[in-house]
Amino acid sequence: MTDRFSFTLHATDGKARTGTIHTPRGEIRTPAFMPVGTAATVKAMLPESVRATGADILLGNTYHLMLRPTAERIARLGGLHRFMNWDRPILTDSGGFQVMSLAALRKLTEEGVRFSSHIDGSKHMLSPERSMEIQKLLGSDIVMCFDECPALPATEEVVAQSMRLSMRWAQRSRDAFGDRPGHALFGIQQGGVTEDLRGESAEALKAIGFDGYAVGGLAVGEGQETMFSVLDYAPGMLPADKPRYLMGVGKPDDIVGAVQRGIDMMDCVLPSRSGRTGQAWTRRGQVNIKNARHMDDPRPLDEACTCPACRSYSRAYLHHVFRAGEIIASMLLTWHNLHYYHELMEGLRGAIRAGTLDAFVADFHAQRAAGDIAPL
Incomplete structure (x- = not known):
């Protein structure tokens, strides 16, 4: 164990990297996928079950x-770790994205964002200083700067203004964060899909100095091709000796493509949300357990998977409990999805260490292209 936050790079394969983030609460193997525990819980999962799927770190929502x-x-x-019974690292987002996406009534100024709660309409002010205060109260290990993220598409002028505001807020976040040994503060690169603006943002963040750097403002409706075109250059603008975090990504093929382009950390609600809506992610692509074809199928979701859903339950059973609205359906499908995601991360880490990432990625795409097993 360490009393400091640090990052060690172990191996690279092309732009892809594998390493370890060291924190006082434990090590995070990278590339890392972070399950989202929005309200201090990964929905339908016990914390020890989340850990059993291979998670080294969770994300909480400011x-x-x-x-x-x-x-x-x-x-x-x-503090949040004790409150939710998770003794390993937690990253908290800054609250900025939800203010933009959830709060219908909001007023954005240089100071911050005034908004009405989506729960009861109560009025709140969120600023860089207040975001840092909240995240300190929560006790998270990795704290994110408060930023503004415009929805895409947007004009270059709007994106530039937003990015420069976020950079001023990044400096205020750094000042308010102060000196907190063992805790890390990550800056967030903005700039939409414009290379010059991304470069300007990266230079501003490096001048301030952070423990890690996120690529923000993607996975907001621009599409995978556009996202990858930005990731072809954006991670390389950020310091190579610090973790690089792509926020809010994504589907398995998004993750593989991001890792190929030099990303170390990702988070997404997809594995848990999909589990609750009857979608299972497998090495052969997506399975919709609602479909009638599974009604009499005694086979597991994925015969090569070792999660409890695949070891002990049939597609027919999962179809039945989902159709019947039973809570166990959400539990088993979420467990399976998180297991699959973390198995994918372990495979990526191993391939980078072995220098065989290209072959791993080709096999990943070939298995998905083959599609689900044929119906009985």
Whole structure:
């Protein structure tokens, strides 16, 4: 264990990297996928079950926790780790994205964002300083700068103004974060899909100095091809000796493409949300357990998978409990999806270490192209 936050790079294959993020609460193997525990829980999962799928770190949501049960209450109860029974690292986002996406009534100024709660309409002010205060009360290990993220498509002028505001907020976040040994602050690169603006943002962040750097403002509706075109250059603008985090990504093929382009960390609600809506991610692509073809199928979702859903339950059973609205359907499908995601991350790490990433990626795409097993 370490009392500091640091990053060690172990191997590279092309632009792809594998390494270890060291924190006082444990090590994070990279490339890392972070399950999203929005309201201090990964929905339908026990924390020890999430750990069993291979997760080294979870993501908590500043906006949602600030509104309910409040950061102050969590602090009084011993901090987020104790509150949610997760003793390993936690990253908290800054709250900026949810303010943009959830709050219908908001006023954006240089100071920050005034908004109405989507829960009860109560009024709140979120600024870089308040975001840092909330994340300190939560006790998260990795804290994100407060930023503004415009939805794409947007004009270059709008994106440039937004990015420069985010860079001013990044400096204020750094000042407010202060000196917190063992805790890390990540800056967030913005600039939409414009290379010059991404470069300007990266230079501003490097001048401030952070423990890690995120590529923000992607996976907001621009499409995979456009996202990859930005990732072809954006990670390389950020310091090579610090972790690089792509926020809000994604589907398995998004993750593989991002890792190929030099990304170390990702998060997404997809594996858990898909599990609750009857979608299973497998090495052969997506399976919709709602479909009638699974009704009499005694086979597992994926015969090569070792998760509890695949070891002990048939497609017929998963179809039945989902159709019947039973809670176990969400539990088993979410467990399977998180297991698959973390198995994919382990495969990527191993391939980078072995220098065989191209072959791994080719096999990944070939298995998905073959499609699901034929119906009985």
